[in-house]
Each structure stands twice: as structure tokens, then as C-alpha cells.
Amino acid sequence: NAGVTQTPKFQVLKTGQSMTLQCAQDMNHNSMYWYRQDPGMGLRLIYYSASEGTTDKGEVPNGYNVSRLNKREFSLRLESAAPSQTSVYFCASRLAGANTGELFFGEGSRLTVL
Amino acid sequence: GDSVTQMEGPVTLSEEAFLTINCTYTATGYPSLFWYVQYPGEGLQLLLKATKADDKGSNKGFEATYRKETTSFHLEKGSVQVSDSAVYFCALSDPRSSTLGRLYFGRGTQLTVWP
Numbered sequence: 001n002a003g004v005t006q007t008p009k010f011q012v013l014k015t016g017q018s019m020t021l022q023c024a025q026d027m028n029h030n031s032m033y034w035y036r037q038d039p040g041m042g043l044r045l046i047y048y049s050a051s052e053g054t055t056d057k058g059e060v061p062n063g064y065n066v067s068r069l070n071k072r073e074f075s076l077r078l079e080s081a082a083p084s085q086t087s088v089y090f091c092a093s094r095l096a097g098a099n100t101g102e103l104f105f106g107e108g109s110r111l112t113v114l
Numbered sequence: 115g116d117s118v119t120q121m122e123g124p125v126t127l128s129e130e131a132f133l134t135i136n137c138t139y140t141a142t143g144y145p146s147l148f149w150y151v152q153y154p155g156e157g158l159q160l161l162l163k164a165t166k167a168d169d170k171g172s173n174k175g176f177e178a179t180y181r182k183e184t185t186s187f188h189l190e191k192g193s194v195q196v197s198d199s200a201v202y203f204c205a206l207s208d209p210r211s212s213t214l215g216r217l218y219f220g221r222g223t224q225l226t227v228w229p
Binding site for chain 1: 148155156157158159163203216217219220221222
């Protein structure tokens, strides 16, 4: 049972470099999300995709872009990384239509920007 | 707007002690409430949930009751184990939210249980 898979698990970047975090889910979920987790801040929503072909901003979208490549995959791109983007990033997915709110999370991607 | 406030940690307990982690919420509608748990090095996973007032969610010995009158959803366990050491997040989902299925998370409470 793979669930939600994120790659890479760890990454170190220099300021100004770009990178893409990959996320894939095999549960046939419609909605996918990117969160960041910072100490003492809980989880904050960056972007989400309610369904294939749609994406929307969350509460902290600046400096990020996303692509919903197909139903399974939802990538997060940092075009020009900044130290403030040092964080742990979580991808999550949810089966739309059942508003139980239950999200299924990946194991996280730890990003350090020097 | 919608928000969740949970007690700050860290919380340190001895094995078999009683646990309470407080959580209160602000929401304009009738949200669903959740507790998620994050074990070291892992993603979050759902621990329990309640979707309407007076509902009690329970799982793995943990319980929480949805109290609309006090806007609270406190997490309790009668006897904690070392394996319960983790970070616990309270969260809510507002069915009227424009972000479909979005969860609003508290800041998390680190629990450490010593043998």
C-alpha cells in the first residue's frame, strides 16, 4: 500500500536555485494538497487541487507554483529558492465528495535553503 | 475566520499517566473536528474525528468529545505508553470553506512519554 509518495525526502539548495517536489497518490483521490510545516506554526496550506485540471492558492502561495499533471500527480515548484522556504513539505490527498476532511499524507520532504 | 488553538507543549509524562491535550476552535459554521498524530520521521495520520456536536471520536485508547457549547475538542487518554510519544495536531474542516476539504491545523503538541 503505497498511499501518498513524495520525492525527494531530503534536499539542500542554495539561494536562487530551483527545484520541484514530486507527489503521487495511488488511491484514486480527486483532491490533492501541498502543506508546509514549520516549528511552532502547525501546517499551512500552500496550494491545492480540488480535481484534475484545477489548482488554487492556499494561505502561503508566494514563491511557489504547482502542476496537477494528472489525477495521480501533483508537483510543487520553487523557481528561486529563498532561506525562508526552508521547511518540511507535505503532500496530501483526499477523496472528494465525502466532507469528512480526512487527508492522507505523504512522509514529507525536508528542504534546506542555504 | 476559522482557526484552531491547542495547548502548547511539550508535554512530558510517565508511562500510565493520564493525558489531556486541550483544543478549542473558532468557526462560523458547523465544522468537523479531527486529531492527527505525527510519529517521528513520518507524515500525519488521522487519529480520530467527530463530525457533529456531542459526538465522541475514539481510537487506540484516545478519546475526544465535540463540545459545541465550549467550542472544544480535548484529546484524552487514560494511560499513555512510550509508543504514544509523537506530535498531536487538532484540526477542523469547515464544510462551507471555499477550499474544498481544507483542514485548519493547530500548532501541534509534542508528547514525550518516559518509561
